[in-house]
Amino acid sequence: MVDLIWLVPALPLGGFIVLIFCGRRIGEPFAGWLATGVMAGSFIATVAVFLDMAGRSAHDRRAVVTLFEWIPAGDLSVDVGFLVDPLSLTMCLFITGVGALIHLYSVGYMHGDAGFPRFFAYLNLFTFAMLMLVLGDNLLLTFLGWEGVGACSYMLISFWFTEPANATAGKKAFVTNRIGDWGFMVAMFATFFTFGSLNYVDVLDASEAGTVAQTTATLIAVMLLVGAVGKSAQFPLYLWLPDAMAGPTPVSALIHAATMVTSGVYLLTRVNPVIADAAGWVPDLIAWLGVGTALFAATIAMAQTDIKKVLAYSTISQLGYMFLAVGSGAYVAAVFHMVTHAFFKALLFLGSGSVIHGMDGDQDMRHYGGLRRFMPVTAGTFVVGWLAIAGVPPFSGFWSKDEILAFAWNKSPALWFVGLLTAVLTAFYMTRLMAMTFSGESRYADERPGEEDGGAAALRADHTPHESPRTMTAPLVVLAGLAMVAGFVQLPFSSSTKWLEHWLEPSLYSNEVHLGIGGGTQFLLAAIAVVGGVVGIGVAVAVYVKARVDRGLFEQAIFADAWRIDRSVARFMGGPGRQGFDATNRFDERVVDGAVFGVADVVRRLAGLGRLFHSGMVRTYASGIGVGAVALITWFLVRSTL
Amino acid sequence: MIAALTTPYVAWWALVPLITFAVAGFLLLTVASLVRRLPAVLAPAWTAVAGLGVLLYLVPMWSRVGRDGADSFLAGTVGVDRSSIFVTGILAVAVIAAALISRDYLPREDLPGVELYVLLLMSAAGGVVMASANDLIVLFLGLEILSIAVYVLAALHLRRIESQEAALKYFLLGAFSSAFLLYGIALVYGATGSTNMVRISAFLAQNVLVDDAMLLAGLGLLLVGLGFKVAVVPFHAWTPDVYQGAPTPVVAWMAAGVKAAGFAALMRVFVLTLGTYVSDWRPAFQVIAAATVLAGAVVAVVQTDVKRMLAYSSIVHAGFILVGLQAATDRGNSSVLAYLAVYAFLTVGSFAVVTVVSGTGDASHGLDAYRGMGRRHPALAGVFTVLLLGQAGIPFTGGFVVKLGVLAAAVDGGAYWLAGVAMLAAAVAAFVYLRLLVAMYLEEVPSGTETSGAVPLGALVVAVASAVIVLVVGLVPGPLLDLARDAVPVLVAG
């Protein structure tokens, strides 16, 4: 059955090829059904392989399926092959599973869009690239998938390219990711010249055997971390993810919540022996980076008004948890949270998509309110996602977050405390989102500030929000079910209930840290986390449902402003006096554009200098040759025995 | 009675490619002078057949050199080894491609028909001489035969003032740089007492020069002259102007053929002949390579004219090839040859597409002409996509395989910083190709652009074949890498 693994990426690739060439002829809705069908087929193939693997003993649960030799020449030999092991299979399971659901959802969501077949072609291509990323048996194939998902995400973010803002957001994502890609490339070269191979099996086994110098392992680990930080939107390369919300919502759910952004975590988990060989500060760095990002993003999420922005910052925050887990040596917990997060965050994103669909494209939560009456299924499933992410037992998020926090405590109580604080904030902002969207009075027909007369409001009053079609609600229901029960694959009660840990064992060598705390402490920590979550929910209810506390207390401008990094940067870079911009705009213009287009700007300015040289005058060119000749001769004469 | 001259040994079998190109050119010129109205298809077909004939002949030649070893003849001034066969093959491919692209280009532009093909064949003959020169003077001869034909080719578009401008600029600067090259040859001759590469390298291997100032100055001047031909910083400035102005099929030849011959010459002169001085010239090569990849990539970003964009991208490629060349190892040489081969396909394919898009008058080179091409010409846009991805060095294209090759050669030689800079430049340059892709697929067709008609066959064949080869090399790079590995350049005494 393991040999069937090639089917898993081949099916989406086939779907892509068919759709890109005859997509327009197939048309709506069959193009969507075709894409969904191949995803379902891919999922079935994954399950078949999984069942085969699950039946094997631990040391047997790793297979390399080589398709063909790719680069055979010299000492660099790279094959196109798949590494089938518990880690990659776990990834594949939720990529194809959640992917299929999101494809199904998109059939309804993208209804009537001019680019319907193109959208599904890209989605299929993305899934193919993502599967290559996790299945590739060497760093080069992973890198190929890495670049592929980046390119697809770029195309999908700017899918509605007619709006310049969307195209800009796509570019932003692309440029930021190049920094991460650079890290990956350097790591790849360092790996090749250290191990003489790019195959995971060789590299990891050699690394596990302890044949690598600590400095080299540190370099590789840090460079891979740079790559992972870029792809998984951690501080300071998180800037692109909030902007990436410009894409269609299913894209946000698939790429920016469930799959692509977790590939950084996957990569770090995959190379766990290298991290184990690296200097001790590397895991510390990963853990603090993760927990810092988690807290940072959570505070920003508290004050956003765009529903997708809240979820975007929430995703950054949850990814921070996964980095915390990796840094704490809790690889199982990282994968565990990755899986549960894929379920509940995809659910939340799709739910928000359903809301936006029902509100005719409006994403501002201040215009929502009381939507549970209009869209009961969406509201009901959203509640499940909310409870899961807020860490309320027995929903899945509780179990995975609890496990990460336990390991964080094990590493350092300070890490645990910051993680806990983040959990409280998470419960708070998600409750805020729920309250503003689904409860209270309907506000869709209210007059809004800035509108001259009641005409626009009256027009809206005719458009009551509506529940989404069944193709959209069905995936919500399935995902809600999964978000409810996914936690049961890894229950912390005894060794026999830690099913995921046993399953993943062969992929993690023995680098999983042993939890050095007793059951009592663990229970106490979990209890504190639950209380924290309940406090967060309670406060949010008091503020947003009962309106007993002024919401301005929490929606600090500094949060809405994403910590005014812009201002500090502006003060640092350009001095005072440049602060008279609108708060949100400032963030966008100064920090995001500044950081991303700063790079582009430097390039552009350099190019301008370079262009001066290209005046079109032959004499300028000749003088260039002359100056070059003089420089060369000077060099050679300096080298000579004069 | 004066003793009769003993004529030197001539390995006629090794001269067949050169003779084929030259004689095909002369015959074409003769026929064109005699017959007033030639069928339009004759000249391109003739040229392509000549190229194809050379390409086919190279197969037995390759195995013969493999069996008997490299040979040198004409009193040791011309040598034939597998690297020169390899480069000749690239030249033949470029000739075929340029001829096919021109087939539809000339009637469209209403230009007279035969000169382009004649000059193309002459130029190719010069390139072959360069690739198999064993003597600096012969190398210079080949370079001039190649270049003078290309100066005229650049001016061939009679009604485009840019074409004339490009030709004049190229000619003036080319003459300027030729002077440097010639002076360099003179200085090397002064220092070593010979212009024969074999003798120079033997002399340098056996003697230690007390005063090597003259030799090293000559080395610098040689680098100036050859660096101009392959367009590396700071001798690159002509490239964008000339590429922009010259007729597009000619640009395809310039980018693919001239560059291949130039790098073959660089390899023969520096790696083979002056290999003993590698520690002196390598730093210069490294700095030039780094400057070339960076400057090319950075300036390419702000271009709006696609031909200029591709010109700068060709500069980046030249820098990459130099990254492999500076290693001065067998691995470096084979990576350079493989790069040249893949680059030839990438570039002729790309310029074939550019020829089609430019429209009558060879004028539409702005990004506007490419907007919405994904919808108007899906096939052409798809082919162009493959070629651009190949130029960007995306995995599973030939461009990736050869980029990896030169980087590996550089890292192998310990030039980590250079490999780092090259990777950085590749990242910047990717943005350029991406912009074109975005224009093709993600941007609206500007209103008022007429949908162009059918794609001419010749250009289409070149573009599709190039894209297919680039993909095949990307998927199964083994055969090409093996060929390039076997194509070691050697110097053999005559």
Place this chain on the structure above:
Amino acid sequence: MSDYLRNWLTLVVFGGVAVLLVGAFLGLGSLVRPSRQTSQKAVVYESGVDPQGDMWSQSNIRYYVFALMFVLFDVEAVFIFPWATRLEVYDVFGLVEMAIFIFILALGLFYAWRKGLLRWI
């Protein structure tokens, strides 16, 4: 500094002295002599004839063609003369070589003729 370069030092010294001397004389002259500019003095010297028109005048393209033809035959002569003096030594080989050379040159001329370039329009 090596001996090799020291030899060149003489040249540098002499060159410097030459530049210095010329500069000194010219500078002295310009210091001593009176300078009274009139428009007549600024006129280009054209062998006693009044200059006409611009300096950037174009000459007819026909002259260019003939200059080119002249170069063609000139180059031919440069190669043919030394060959002719050593005719016996080169024997048949030389004859064939020269035939090829002349053929190529003649081909160029023939082509130019057929193209109508030799007509004085």
